[in-house]
Amino acid sequence: MRKIASLAVAAALLLTGVSSLAAQDADKPGYLDTTLTPEQRAADLVKRMTLEEKATQLVNQARAIPRLKVPAYDWWSESLHGVAVKDVTEFPEPVGLASTFDTDAIHHMGEIISTEARIKHVQALKKNGGSSNIFEGLDFWAPNINIFRDPRWGRGQETYGEDPFLTGRMGVAFVTGMQGDDPKYYRVIATPKHYAVHSGPEPTRHFADVDVSKHDQMDTYLPAFRAAITEGKAGSIMCSYNSINGQPGCASQFQLVDQLRNKWGFQGYVVSDCGAVIDIFNGHHYRPTQAQASAISLIRGMDNECADFGKVSDNHDYKPYIDAVQQGYLPESDVDTALIRLFTARMKLGMFDPPETVPYTKIDEKLLESTEHRNYARKVAEESMVLLKNDGVLPLKPEVKNIAVVGPLADQTKVLLGNYNGTPSHIVSLLDGLKAEFPNAKITYAPGTQFLRPEDTLMPxxxxxxxxxxxxxxxxxxxxxxxxxxxxxxxxxxxxxxxxxxxxxxxxxxxxxxxxxxxxxxxxxxxxxxxxxxxxxxxxxxxxxxxxxxxxxxxxxxxxxxxxxxxxxxxxxxxxxxxxxxxxxxxxxxxxxYDPTPSPAAVEAARKADVVIAAVGITSDLEGEEMPVSEPGFLGGDRTSIDMPQPEEDLVQAVAKAGKPLVVVLMNGSALAVNWEKEHANAILEAWYSGEEGGSAIAATLSGKNNPAGRLPVTFYTGVDQLPHFEDYSMSNRTYRYFHGKPLYPFGYGLSYTTFAYKDLTIPADLKAGEPLSADVTVTNTGKLAGDEVAQLYLTFPSVPGAPIRALRAFKRVHLEAGESQKVHFDLKPRDLGMVSEAGDPLVSAGEYTVTIGGGQPGTDAPNATAKLKINGSLSLPE
Structure with a gap:
């Protein structure tokens, strides 16, 4: 079937005119003819290459081919929440982006990031004489839309949380914002990753074989990727390190062929995670030699191997592909198929066109880190703030004159940038944000602990x-x-x-x-x-x-x-x-x-203050991608405990003994089991890793200038005892959709400085399976302050094996003045009304549903309105 498909592609290209290209003027080869389609141009270029030249294009450091005027190009660039280079705008870490529940904001953020990426690329081309090195290209390996199924995973901070629907909506918004809407050219290409069943543990990812049911794949792990490809039209996708049901992610027949190419109709290119093709041989032992491992990956649909970070000076990265062809494991036609995909992408990025014809080559460099972009970073950071507890101490009263700030993170800026980040020239720490927000108050800062505060003291x-x-x-x-x-x-x-x-x-x-x-x-x-x-x-x-x-x-x-x-x-x-x-x-x-004990200075500062602000949590030096961490509760980038680190817990409890109002500000990329704080602190603000304007956004929230409306995109559990084994990928008793216990704070939770009410939920009483659902509800700001509300629509399904307890299927963030009412409208497509059977078949099931729209999940303290819906008949949905 694979060879037949390759022949069919070749035949189609011939029929559309490629066969006539050889007759064109030698001074203008077909691949430089902008009147041809990108696919035709790519095919013409590829057919002119030798086998070795072809192989050099299959790796991230694609070599220059001077005789064909092909410049060197490194496919590896990052833009998780800002371009990963210096002097760019940096937004909150994606788990914080998800807490905004604002797809419009994420879309515009993508536009800003890709605009700055284009400027950086043009600068790099000028500097390098037309070539671009690592982190200087236009293919960006983001967003990370893996499902944050377990809070112990160190890279969960990079994701949009635990819910497939929310992740899908955020992923589509990011991809479309990045890629732009020009009919001919991509602004940049976005790469959803890591396809698809991939969320830790970090130390075993190069050899782990994940056992997962088709139900959980279709219900949890694949939907966001499907949305990013079928709706967002992502031009690229990254396959993962680990194996899934016996096949490595970058050689998976089910994921790469059955789902991605056949079911979803993906026409773009697949890039491997870095080293994942080597893992096929060296980690998974799926093939006996590297040449065979590289061959099966390319045959199954991986097109570009991320092989090296440092500059390569030999042929070790691409030689396995030459060996595979020469040894008979890899048909050269499969190499051609991969390369046509890759060069089609480069054509759509305008890399072989005169710069004056490509709209994105003329962007004003003054937009880099512009005031407009910085202000938007602050807006998104403010929207990401989640108020977990407040007994009335917040917002801080204007008459507060003496503020004690404690905690190791209050004056740090690196923590605000999370991971996979760029480096802005301007970052506002919490301490600086507070000083600007409360200019008339005396602010006393005492870190209170050595934890997370290493001094730059040279080794004797x-x-x-x-x-x-x-x-x-x-x-x-x-x-x-x-x-x-x-x-x-x-x-x-x-x-x-x-x-x-x-x-x-x-x-x-x-x-x-x-x-x-x-x-x-x-x-x-x-x-x-x-x-x-x-x-x-x-x-x-x-x-x-x-x-x-x-x-x-x-x-x-x-x-x-x-x-x-x-x-x-x-x-x-x-x-x-x-x-x-x-x-x-x-x-x-x-x-x-090392001395972890709370400092007397912090306790004394708390005793003299009107209010105490404790900035505590974890950092991306503790949770992250496959790294050594020697602190208790952490392992290889993951966490073995979700408790607050003990030195910070000791500090918070020590300053609380002063008896002054205590506001805890959390900085973290994953859920913290702040059980003591929930019981004893006066207020808790979840700030995540909030980007370059994080300190300003937190301070504005504490003062009330920003009325918080963020919602948790993950469940906060009381401890690891509520969780299944970390290596178990079954969704049973995981995330709000399948967890039967009582969480510390539920998914979708967040407080405000005002109050809201829901009424007049209107839906049809009956639907035929396959018909869309329209829902209207009136939301009223019943408090005294203007604020945003996140209206969340949840479905409770008929009692059918495979159905979740409940599922988010629509949301909208709205702004309401005090006393204002607004009708909020939702349209749900048949897939939004669907579920997955126990056998793994997507369907709209017959039976009675409950539709709940409110400020959080049904069954919590969030205000909501509820109605019943009956669906007649059932409908199978395409995978």
Whole structure:
């Protein structure tokens, strides 16, 4: 069937005119003829290539082909909530974006991000003579629309939460905002990821085989991807690391062929997660050689392999494809099919057209980090705020004159950016936001704990010895970033410490586009105890002690972990740093003696204050993508506990003893089991990782200038004892749709400084299966303040095996002045009324439904209106 399909594609291209291209003027080959379709142009270009030239285009670092005037292009760029480069606008982490329940805002955010991406791309082309390197392209590996099924997953912060419907709506909004609406050209290409059954654990992702029912795939894991492709028209999609029911995600017949290509009609290209094709051989052992693994991935529909981050100088990344063709595992026609998809995408991005004909090449550079964009980042951050508890202390009264701010995160800015982030030139911390919002108040700040606050204190050089016992460390410099392949040696020497600056770097390394250095030796502590150790770096950095990973990170900043050292005993040390051109030359080995106890200064500040604001939570250095974390409650980027970290819990309880009103501000990317805070704090504000204007948005919410209306996109559980085993992908007793316990805070929950009421819910009493549903309800602001309300429509289904307890199927964020009423209208398509049978078949079932529209889930304290609906007959829905 595959060969027949490939022949059919080839025949179709011939019939539409490709066969006549050879007769065209040699000065203007067909692939440069803008009157042809992008597919025709791509096919013409591909047929002119040699096998090796073709292979060089199958990897993320696509090489230049000078004789065909094909520039080098790196397919790897990131834009999860802002372009992942410097001097760009940065929005809240996606879990915070989801809490806005505002698809219009996410769509416009996508427009802003892609506008800045186009500007950065044009700048890169000018700088690089027409080529673009990593993070400089127009293909962006976002959004992450995996389902956040378990709060322990470290990358859940990157998603739009636990609900397939909400995730689908947010994903479509992001994709369409990014890609634009020009009939000929993409602004950029969006890449929903990681297709599809992928949400931890992080340490096992390269070899794990997820066992999942067809019901859970159709009901939970696939719908958001289906929406992004069939409705959002995403031009690309990324396949995952893990295997699903015995087949690796990047070689899955069910996902890539049956669903994506056949059922959904996807015409774009598939990119692999980075290293996922290598995992097919090396992790999953699905094929006995790398050539065979690469072949089966391409045959099943993977078109572009993400193979390397650092600049590649040999052919190790693309050679397996040449081997696969030459050894008979991979028909060259399948290579052509993949390349036609890839070059069709580049044609639609305008990469082979005169720049003056492409509308997105002329965007005003002044839009980068413009006031308009920054203001929108603040608007979205304000919309993302979720008020979890308030006994009346908020908004803070104007007469509050003495504010104590405690907690390790209040003055930090890195925490606001989450992960997969760019670096804006302007970031507002909570402390700075409070000072601006309350200029007449005395604000006293005491961090209160060393936790999450490593100091940039250089490791004492007298504690370090080289492998052969001399003072200092052995430093080995190599060409390339050095964390994927063994770098080519440049030079080595003994250095007294890890303290690399522009003036201290060897000239031989400084001249390279990228270089790496590895320091090795020993630490010998003069006192037994726990220590924070790490590296302050601008680049890739990692620290290992006694051959165990302790700290690792990307980009500028401190990356730390905790170790225990015994007086007089040598501990083996290895520090790695990878530097890319144009980054700062910075790598400092830091350490601090660890003391987690609450500081007396914080307690004293609380005692003297009128109100205490505690900024606590976790950061993306604790939860994230496959990384070493040495703190209790965390493992490999995931969490083993969802409790507040103990040093912060101790601090909050210590300052609470002062008896002053206590406002807890949470910064985090996943649910925290704040049981004590719910019982004892006066107010709790969930702020997430809120972006460059996060501090301003939080402060405005505390003052009442922003009336919070965000809603939880995830369930807050009371603890891990309410959760199934993390590695179990069954949805039984997971998320609000299938959880039978009582959560700490439910999905869809959020308070306001005003109140709302719902009435006059109008729906038809009966529908025939397959007919759409129209619903109207009147929402009234019954309070004294203007504010937003998020009207949420939930369905409760007939008692049919496979049906969830309830499911969100529509929502709308509306603004109402005090006393104002507004009629809110919803239209539900047949798929919105559908469910999935126990066997995995999507359908609209006959029977009685309950329709509830309100400020939260039915059965909670949220105001709502309810009506019954009967659907006559049943209808099978297409997969």
């Amino acid at each position: 050089a007298n504690l370090l010895t080289t492998p052969d016992g001399k003072p200092g460390l052995k430093a080995e410099y190599g060409e390339g970033m050095g964390f994927e392949t063994k770098p080519k040696p440049i030079t080595d020497r003994v250095e007294s410490n890890v303290n690399l600056t522009e003036s201290s770097i060897p000239a031989e390394a400084k001249s390279k586009d990228s270089f790496s250095v590895q320091w090795t030796g020993f630490i010998t502590a003069t006192e037994t105890g726990d220590y924070v150790i790490g590296i302050n770096a601008d680049g890739f950095a990692a620290v290992r002690v006694n051959d165990k990973p302790v700290a690792q990170g990307w980009g500028a900043g401190l990356h730390t972990g905790r170790i225990h050292l015994i007086k007089g005993e040598k501990a083996a040390l290895s520090v790695t740093y990878g530097h890319q051109k144009e980054g700062k030359f910075l790598a400092r080995l830091i350490w601090n003696k």
